[in-house]
Amino acid sequence: MAFFQYYYKSKDRSKTNILLFFLRFLSIFSLLVLIINPKIESNKIENVRPVLNVLVDNSASIAYANEQDKVSNFVTNLKVNSALNQKFDINYYTFSDRLSVQDTLAFNAHKTTIITPLQELQELYKDRMAPTLLITDGNQTQGVSYAYYKAKNPIYSVVVGDTLQYDDLKISQINVNSYTNLNNNFPVEIFIQYKGKESINKSISVTQNNTVVFKKNLTFSREKLSQRIQFNLKAHAIGIQNYHVQVASLENEKNTINNSKSFSIEVVDEQAKILILSAVNHPDIGMIRRSIFSNKQHKVELHNDLNKKYQYKDYQLVILYQPTSEFAKIFEDIELEQANVFIITGPKTDWRFLNKAQPFFTKKAISKKESYFPVYNPDFNEFITEDIQFSEFTPLTGYFGELVFNVPFKTVLYQRVLSFETKNPLLATFTLDNRRGALLSGSDSWKWRMQSKVTQNTFQQFDQFFNKLIQYLSSTKKYDRLEVEYNPFVYANENVIIKAQYFDANYVFDTNASLTLSLTNKTTKEQSIFPFTLKNNYYEVVYSDLEAGDYSFSVQTKDKSIRKYGSFSVLTYDVEQQLATANVKDLKLLAKASGGISTAIDNTEPLITQLIEDNQYRIIQTSKRHLQALIDWQWLLALTLFLLTLEWFIRKYYGKI
DSSP: OHHHHHTTTOOOOOHHHHHHHHHHHHHHHHHHHHHHOOEEEEEEEEEEOOEEEEEEEOBHHHHHTTOHHHHHHHHHHHHHOHHHHHHOEEEEEEESSSEEEOSOOOOOBSOOOSHHHHHHHHHHTTTSOOOEEEEEOOOOSSSSOOTTOOOSSOEEEEEOSOOSOOOEEEEEEEEEOSEEETTOEEEEEEEEEEEOSSOEEEEEEEEETTEEEEEEEEEEOSSOOEEEEEEEEEOOSSEEEEEEEEEOOOTTOSOOGGGEEEEEEEEESOOEEEEEEESSOOHHHHHHHHHHHTSTTEEEEEEOOTTSOOOGGGOSEEEEESOOGGGHHHHHHHHHHTOOEEEEEOTTOOHHHHHHHOSSEEEEEEEEEEEEEEEEOTTOOSSOOOOOSGGGSOOEEEEEEEEEESSOEEEEEEEEETTEEEEEEEEEEEEETTEEEEEEEOBOTHHHHHHHHHHHSSSHHHHHHHHHHHHHHHOOSOOOSEEEEEOSEEETTSOEEEEEEEBOTTSOBOTTOOEEEEEEETTTOOEEEEEOEEETTEEEEEESOOOSEEEEEEEEETTSSSEEEEEEEEEOOOGGGGOOSOOHHHHHHHHHHHTOOEEETTOOHHHHHHHHHOTTSOOEEEEEEEEEESSOHHHHHHHHHHHHHHHHHHHHHTTOO
């Protein structure tokens, strides 16, 4: 191309023409090389070492057993062991209730979950040979058992703490309701466990304000290692009532901390009656009853007779499950009585009838069924709610169609159809005059409660959410402009969380409110003042280091025109301190199930030697193919532009353009 431009049929053989020919040749050549972009291929050999994950228990039980120095020294020895570090890429992690990359070993965590960090490590290194060195006392305070967890990679357990078994008598569990009514007898259930061979006689007592309210003598033996004590106490006063349980200790008992425990119950002077009406049998009905029954402030009646005359004025809330035309008289009576109502729809619902039977909403439903996944609305502020992982719940079933509210409403849960999030409400609350109501547009919510049990290992989170909804709907009192929510008692070293909602003069949640909390220790009289921080649909203050004792507090607005009072107790109980000996049995089972071994921290040399000499942990050579460009396209492109520009200037200077 350069030749045809500057020499073909041209008689000009000047030096300028030769220079222009050369510049054009270089620019075209550079451009072609840039387009071709030649590469060379090479193989790179890499040595891949196996990974050794060192997982260290950072919980307070290690410190209570005075084993923190042994653990720290052992970890230090691993770091300076040249043979071990030459064979393995060693990663150090700590855990208590969750996995974290090791920074410092404080041994101050007050919860222990062993199974969760093991599962996280196995998932993280599922494609590599990565044995785990687990350094722990084996005592787990929450979560499912780890003893028979079969990991893909071997787990070597290093047992920390006293492995001898001592005679022990302890209170393992206390079951009591959160609420009771004034002058009611409320049940208390206490489980006592005994470790020992000799027959013993000991007493258990329950006290309130230094007064013994219950006492019983117990007998234990090798054949009778546990007892369940059930009794009733009477609620004499309104408010939070604290009780202390004490079982007499054994002679020379090593751990006496677990011989006592405290519990509290809130005594109220009100109770809501709730009526459930349904013409169909469905698992949702059982879920609703069990969830509501978890709050003893509520009484539930279930009826399938839709022709019966009910006294709706005696009920604070009426729940109508999948109403059809059979509910015609019921809706007339409810409207006449102006009762609060919670309507749950589903595949059996007659929407043509329902649209005419009530004034709250309408739906242009078609005969096609749809599955609706829940999406939590963080802006809902009618009452304090939290996301209990709704996005992971199974879908509800209902009819497809657009839902239109005829009254003021607020959405608790939105609908998600497949992967599309909509602004259509799945669960919503509404108000009309002095009435409150709610609509749940789908059936099979019983699966939500079961799924919450599987993921959280308890029904508590779901039941709390559902009962907050029921409490809101069944309440007939006018809004307080300042609402406060808190636990009446917490255990030492747990977070104390106080939540508040503030409403303006029109009873709309105020996101610009300035709330402060004044906290007083009743014993020391020490006071502290903290501001609330806004979190979604409520304000919150969190204390993480309160000492055991009784506290009173007040929540007030900036102008001090509105104020609420409360009190709570921090109980002197640390579950980590209840575990005096190492759980050798489960740690051996865990190691055996995964192909590892278990050893005491005082005898780790054979374990380290085995890890170094074990042939299954070999350095693997891998060959990786690398394609490398021969040129740097950025510089070559710049050179091409420079050559073309230089050629243009020269042609312009000599008048060849």
